[in-house]
Amino acid sequence: MPSFAKTGGPAMRTGETINLLRRRGDHRVTFVELFFDLVFVFAVTQLSHLLLEHFDLAGVFETALLLCAVWWLWVYTAWATNWLDPQTTPVRLMLFAMMLGGLVFSMSIPQAFGSRGLAFAGAYVAMQIGRCLFTLWALRHYNRATFRSFQRILSWLACASVFWLAGAMVDGEARYALWLAALVIDYLAPAAGYWTPGLSRSSTADWDIQGGHMAERCGLFTIIALGESILVTGVTFGAMAWTPVTSAAFVVAFVGTVAMWWIYYNIGAERGSDAMAHAADPGRLGRLAYTYIHLLPVAGIILAAVGDELVLAHPEGHTDFKTAATLLAGPALFLIGNILFKHALVVSRTLSHYVGLALLAVLSPLALVVSPLVFSAAMTAALVVVAVWETRSFARGKAPAVT
Secondary structure (H helix, E strand, C coil): CCCCCCCCCCCCCCCHHHHHECCCCCCCCCHHHHHHHHHHHHHHHHHHHHHHHCCCHHHHHHHHHHHHHHHHHHHHHHHHHHHECCCCHHHHHHHHHHHHHHHHHHHCHHHCCCCCHHHHHHHHHHHHHHHHHHHHHHCCCCCHHHHHHHHHHHHHHHHHHHHHHHHHCCCHHHHHHHHHHHHHHHHHHHHCCCCECCCECCCHHHCCCCHHHHHHHHHHHHHHHHHHHHHHHHHHHHCCCCCHHHHHHHHHHHHHHHHHHHHHHHHHHHHHHHHHHHCCCHHHHHHHHHHHCCHHHHHHHHHHHHHHHHHHHCCCCCCCHHHHHHHHHHHHHHHHHHHHHHHHCCCCCCHHHHHHHHHHHHHHHHHHCCCHHHHHHHHHHHHHHHHHHHHHHHHCCCCCCCC
């Protein structure tokens, strides 16, 4: 996660470089950022299809690892554009280059643990290192502390890159181990303040970010994940016979997606944006709530989308393990992620979410005796209960203010 030093003091010198930086107080998400996100729509689709086709222990591990890489690549870019101004031509060109690399990266996902491992790892490393080098160039005449922060970030990215590229050169368990080590380095870096020998470490108090922009960017990635659920539902249902049973499965899948949207956006997203905009230490909140925790609800939405596709394909008969696991784990992971997210924002009342998790646990044995359609309807009903409960609670004014 890129860290930014405060810029209240004078720059080292003025000039063209400063024009590449976003004005402080500018929270807008630009069209070029939305355009950049299209690559990650493709990446999320690739992930869900990978899990659908390889739903075993190895497939789940591979999909989880690749999802972590996809998220880390996207969220680092979101941090970068929180500081860089996408309205300037050099920043736009950098994002377009990132999009090209992102297409190679996304196309390599299905064979990342096979023949396209080097393409996957090479694109990931090139995008991470390239974007950081560009940011260093943009800041080279600006604030020394900010420049030093990106030097620390570059050192951690370079260290992780060794493991990404080394993993691409080997096969099987060795690739698993090396890429897992790379992810550990990547994910440990922000929590460690990017401590680097000779450069010390960064403090979250130095990470001067536009809170509203960060909250909106992460909310838009959640839309990408929800969009994958809509896409799966529409494409699958559109290609099959529209019988009463398949139509019911289609409606249940749609209601489940709407319920997840409601749980995240009706309360959490808006208050998260307010919390970020007024936080005394937005860097700390951005690191915890938006960089780390946000991956959990996104993963839950992707799992739920896989479950929806399985139910649409086989709504009747016995509920197999793959279908039951995705239908249960998706909503559960989504709710857990929302609980952690809202607690990070100091929203103390999330009883509805705990009740939802309890309902999922109580209803889970139904998978042994009911059809996939009925089990999907039960899981969706639990999400609807959470959405209605939380909405009514806030309508009665029982929800605490976010600080």
